[in-house]
Amino acid sequence: MPELPEVEVSRLGLLPHLPGNRIAGAVFRTPRLRHDIPADMPARLAGLHVDAIHRRGKYLLFDCESAGDGGWLIVHLGMSGSLRLVANGTPAQKHDHVDLVFADTTLRLRDPRRFGTVLWHEGGSIESHPLIAVLGIEPLSPQFDGDWLYLATRKRSTPIKPLLMDSHLVVGIGNIYASEALFRAGISPMRAAGRIGRLRYRKLAGEIRATLQESIAAGGSSVRDYVHSDGGAGSFQVTCFVYGREGQPCRICQTPIRASRQAGRTTFHCPHCQR
DNA sequence: CGTTACCCCTGGAGGC
DNA sequence: TGCCTCCAGGGGTAAC
Numbered sequence: 001m002p003e004l005p006e007v008e009v010s011r012l013g014l015l016p017h018l019p020g021n022r023i024a025g026a027v028f029r030t031p032r033l034r035h036d037i038p039a040d041m042p043a044r045l046a047g048l049h050v051d052a053i054h055r056r057g058k059y060l061l062f063d064c065e066s067a068g069d070g071g072w073l074i075v076h077l078g079m080s081g082s083l084r085l086v087a088n089g090t091p092a093q094k095h096d097h098v099d100l101v102f103a104d105t106t107l108r109l110r111d112p113r114r115f116g117t118v119l120w121h122e123g124g125s126i127e128s129h130p131l132i133a134v135l136g137i138e139p140l141s142p143q144f145d146g147d148w149l150y151l152a153t154r155k156r157s158t159p160i161k162p163l164l165m166d167s168h169l170v171v172g173i174g175n176i177y178a179s180e181a182l183f184r185a186g187i188s189p190m191r192a193a194g195r196i197g198r199l200r201y202r203k204l205a206g207e208i209r210a211t212l213q214e215s216i217a218a219g220g221s222s223v224r225d226y227v228h229s230d231g232g233a234g235s236f237q238v239t240c241f242v243y244g245r246e247g248q249p250c251r252i253c254q255t256p257i258r259a260s261r262q263a264g265r266t267t268f269h270c271p272h273c274q275r
Numbered sequence: 276c277g278t279t280a281c282c283c284c285t286g287g288a289g290g291c
Numbered sequence: 292t293g294c295c296t297c298c299a300g301g302g303g304t305a306a307c
Contacts, residue, residue, distance in 0.1 A: 003300060034283070034302085058301075079301055080285075095285085113284045115301060131303095158278065167302075174300055243300095263279065266298085 002077045004139070004172025005215035007058045010083050012216075017085055017105055018050045023064070027099040029092065034078060034117045044120055045073065045100065054126075057135050057171030059117075061126055071122030074129065078115030084108050136169040139208050144170065146202025153193040153201070160196060161189030162263040164208075173208065176243045177215070179268045181208040183241045188274045189267045190260075242268040 002010070026045040028037050038044075048064040048071075055061065060083075062073035077083070085105050092099070098109040098118055109116065121129045137144050152169060153160075163169060164178045173181070182189050184207040187200060196204075218239075241251055245268060246259035255272040 006300085076301080078284095079299070111284095112286065113299090113301095115284065117302095156277085162278085165301090176300060264281080265301095 002058065002081065003174035003177050003215075004055075004058060005177075005212055007060060007077065007172075008055055008216050009219060010077075011053050011055050011060055014053055014083070014085070014107070018062075018102065018107065019052055021050055021102045021104075023048045023050065023100055024103060025101045027092075027101065028097065028118075030097045030114065033097065033111060033114045034076070035119060037118060038120070041118075041120060044071075056126075056132055057138070057167055058174075059132065059135075061132075063126075069122075071120055072126045072129070074117065074119040074121055074126075074131065075109070076117035077109075078111060078113060078117065080113040081109060081111035081116035084110070134168055135171050136167060137171070139170050139172055139205075139212060144205060144209070146198060146205040149201040149205050150196075150198045153196065156193040158193055159190045159262055160187060160193045161267055162265070163193045165263075165265070172212070175265050176240070177208070177211050179243045180241055181211045183268075183270060183274060184211065186274055189262065189269050191275075242270060244268065 023045050026042040028041055031037060045064070048066045050062055051065050052063040053060060054063065058076060060075040060077075062075065064070055064073055075083075084107075086108050088101060088104070088106050090106065090108075092108070093110070095112040095114075096108055096110050097114070097116075100107040109118065117131075119129075119131070126132055137148065149170075153163065156163060161178050161182060164173045164181070165175065179189065181204065185200065185204040187196060187204055242257050245257040247256050249255065250257055250270040250273060253270065253272045255270055257268055258271055260267050260269075
């Protein structure tokens with residue numbers, strides 16, 4: 001479900017409420033999401049203070065401390081995960097798998113498909129965690145620009161669209177934003193990454209950044225059932241140029257939008273505007 | 276090494 | 292109404 005903007009909006013929604021507060025208790029209603037959840041997870045988390053909440057790619061990283069002891073709670077929302085803040089004691093509904101209970105509120109993870117991740121990491125820098133260490137560049141960082149993309153894609157024959165979705169290269173760009181950014185940059189999703197020039201990569205990097213930032217500003221939501229951390233719903237989907245618009249006229253040239261499949265995921269593009 | 280296929284899981288949509 | 296198939300925002304792993 002969530003791409004980078006949704007995760008960032010969730011983080012921003014939690015920031016006013018969680019950092020500085022103590023985890024009174026944790027409840028896990030499933031033995032595993034993407035990974036097994038150790039039986040002692042509630043005991044590990046109870047009593048910790050949340051110092052800060054960071055984001056790396058689509059991972060939320062809760063920096064937790066307690067009397068010199070500490071670690072990181074790693075959360076990934078997968079395809080269908082969402083975080084909400086609810087009043088303590090609110091009955092859990094179907095697919096509400098995890099609660100972090102604070103004095104004044106409960107952070108609740110709902111994830112129908114259970115592709116999400118909740119892991120505990122201690123004894124070392126968060127950057128040393130195997131899931132985090134392999135991640136590529138942050139697309140909203142100053143280092144990410146057209147020249148970086150150009151250099152990173154030399155001799156790559158893969159089509160640009162699945163490459164944009166490879167978190168080992170660049171994080172946070174999922175199926176929706178890959179299609180949208182390529183449309184805005186006028187680049188065909190099927191074009192070999194190594195055969196795109198520097199100038200076109202400058203355009204693409206700018207459109208990736210703009211697409212993500214606009215979505216964050218709009219409240220982050222990319223699809224209908226997304227709910228961010230304080231329960232509000234977003235509206236990104238109504239502004240899509242190509243995603244989910246197979247057969248409908250391109251908003252620029254009226255050519256019907258095409259759908260195809262790349263690396264197991266649906267790609268949308270305009271055959272006239274994108275080359 | 277780079278790239279693709281498959282799998283994890285549930286629910287909604289559409290065909291019959 | 293029910294049953295079936297297909298599809299879905301992610302990403303790790305195995306296999307080519």
